[in-house]
Amino acid sequence: MWSETEVTRKLGVQYPIIQAGMAGGPASPELAAAVSEAGGLGTLGAGYWTGEQLRDAVRTVRRLTDRPFAVNLFVPEPYEVSEERISRVQERMRRYRKELGLSSEPQFPKQFAPAFEEQMEVVLEERVPVLSFTFGKLGAEWMQALKGRDVVVIGTATTVREAVTLEESGVDMVVAQAFEAGGHRGTFLSRFDEALIGGMALIPAMVDAVRIPVIAAGGIMDGRGISAALTLGAQGVQLGTAFLTCRESGAHPLHQQAVLSATDESTTLTRAFSGKPARGIRNRFIEEMADVELPDYPVQNALTREIRQAAGKQGRSEFLSMWAGQGTRLSREMTAEALIQVLVKETEKAVSRLT
Amino acid sequence: MWSETEVTRKLGVQYPIIQAGMAGGPASPELAAAVSEAGGLGTLGAGYWTGEQLRDAVRTVRRLTDRPFAVNLFVPEPYEVSEERISRVQERMRRYRKELGLSSEPQFPKQFAPAFEEQMEVVLEERVPVLSFTFGKLGAEWMQALKGRDVVVIGTATTVREAVTLEESGVDMVVAQAFEAGGHRGTFLSRFDEALIGGMALIPAMVDAVRIPVIAAGGIMDGRGISAALTLGAQGVQLGTAFLTCRESGAHPLHQQAVLSATDESTTLTRAFSGKPARGIRNRFIEEMADVELPDYPVQNALTREIRQAAGKQGRSEFLSMWAGQGTRLSREMTAEALIQVLVKETEKAVSRLT
Secondary structure, three states, rough: OOOHHHHHHHHHHHHHOOOOOOOOOOOHHHHHHHHHOOOOOOEEEEOOOOHHHHHHHHHHHHHOOOOOEEEEEEEEEEEEEEOOOOHHHHHHHHHHHHHHHOOOOOOOOOOOOOOOHHHHHHHHHHOOOEEEEEEOOHHHHHHHHHHHOOOEEEEEEHHHHHHHHHHHHOOOEEEOOOOOOOEEEEOOOOOHHHOOOHHEEEEEEEEHHHHOEEEEEEOOOOOHHHHHHHHHHOOOOEEEEHHHHHOOOOOHHHHHHHHHOOOOEEEEOOOOOOOEEEEOOOOOOHHHOOOOOOOOOOOHHHHHHHHHHHHHHHOOOOHHHHOOOOOOOOOOOOOOOHHHHHHHHHHHHHHHHOO | OOOOOHHHHHHHOOOOEEEOOOOOOOOOHHHHHHHHHHOEEEEEEOOOOOHHHHHHHHHHHHHHOOOOOOEEEEEEOOOOOHHHHHHHHHHHHHHHHHHHHOOOOOOOOOOOOOHHHHHHHHHHHHOEEEEEEEEOOOOHHHHHHHOOOEEEEEEEOOOHHHHHHHHHHOHHHHHHHOOOOEEEOOOOOOHHHHHHOOOHHHHHHHHHHHEEEEEEEEEOOHHHHHHHHEEEEEEOOEEEEEHHHHOOOOHHHHHHHHHHHHHOOEEEEEEOOOOOEEEOOOOOHHHHHOOOOOOOOOOOHHHHHHHHHHHHHHHHHHHOOOOOOOOOHHOOOOOOOHHHHEEEEHHHHHHHHOO
8 A cells, every 4th residue: 555654654644745844934833734634744834933933833733633743944054144245135135125115224133043942942842743854964962852752853855965864863764855846955965056856866866875764855746746756765755835825825825826827947946035045936036136146044034034024915926935846837726635635546546557 | 557558559669668869879779779679669869970870870770670769860950150159169178189189279060960851861761660859849841751651750848838839740759858867958948947847847747738648758767767757647768877878888988887886966967068958977077168158059069079089089088978867876787688677677566566
């Protein structure tokens, strides 16, 4: 039976289908709970949340379901704060601030990213069932603390080398984030542009190189994709874009609309919104910022926040970061429960058609 | 049964496995004949051949097998001959000519690419069973002439839009060339960098958009990849890199060795060798030429020919165009017959494991 894998056993879920931790809104408590309630693994996209926000979200999920769910975090990386790059990009973005009616002088953020320690303490205190993370690996002390509380730990790798490193660090499973995937690249050992590997090549190579289960991510939108990932050797799949257009998703309606009408040629990799390469739907901000030398992540992310928030309120999709993978042509609008049911039926059909 | 598809029926082959038309040596008559003899569809990589060379190759294949085979051609595109770019790149490449002991003044090629009409006439006169092509679509007159001789015609698409255009032009099947694929990008309707779509997203989207069979290409190296492509909806697969390291392949031994020892991070897209973006194993020539504004394809291809040929003779892999897809970690050294047999067994295993 295709749905019985090491991933379903370890996670205690019915189907090896994980909803990706789309930070910044889409992966809301409502979406996570709906996915878990329907038999998949819902994920809170907590990368940008404070400890307090995360705790509230965890409790909301627990009110809505008693099934397992995950929290997804961003592992902090060293970064430079270059005053010169900051003032150049601020200067350049002044035109957008004006268009959006924001003060010409932006607030200089007090903090570029939320405190990771604070987030981790909530994960441990609340005994979150599953922690997934991206942008690096966790130190031995965190890993020990997580194991001590029986938290299942899932790392993110964009290359075989990263998967091996994560396995050595003690994670229980690893997500193979292929080139097709939407949102931020999880690359942490290579130059990002040398770690862009399509799923057809990445998944089987990673499966051969590690003993822990591999979870395929990138471009998977329907049962055909799930069946393909499993036959490539993955023991589970992680879908972001497919869940982004669900009713319970916290994604901006314009973001959802853009995904629903996008083609296979609509997305691109950009550093414009956050300073870190991510795949999203091409728009004016991405195009006009393409030639600017940007501050590091998370500095640039903090610097564009006011613009993105104002654009959201004013319905200006040309300034929104509309993350999406390459599978947008197959996106659908329905509830998360209906989507999980459709995915399961389609996977069964795809599997039986082969034989 | 997974191996019975519209592709096997139309092509008259046992397995829906096509060997890609790797021009410039690898896709030799010996390789094509061995693949066809083993039940797949062998292909002559004729893109750079004169009509006469193509005729000789077709006759060699026919001496070795009476099974169907294909010829792969490059559809000519408009290009500019910029004297300025040519002299700048010649100036830049003088250092390599010196290292290789070539005269400092390169021969200015009389012709940048072989005559397409001449190649096509051989295809028609010899009644080649299958013609596959890339870089564009064929005009209505060619399509009519091919149909008149019962030639099965296969186009190459890197986007859904290109697949639809090819279907409208009358091709019998379309290759979905995903981001993972080695060698030249077949893109002809978009900017090449907006047509880089991973197989997990490209294959099902293309299958949904056309009525003709889709043949998946890019990163497929073993039975898991074949099974994945078929469950995504493809009715056949095209493998290049997997056949490049076969005994019968005409690839340079250093090229084969590089593929066998490459990792998932070894390849890149480059215009350095031909002026057209292609995926190959990163080497010194690619790295050092990255910042040069190059002449169009096929001008740059003609300008690097002497360097590549001398490098081949002298065993200098730093100047060879070592095309390869992203699946190199799974490459193997065996005969084409053995590879086909292994692929079939592995596909059966992958299919049965799902159910």
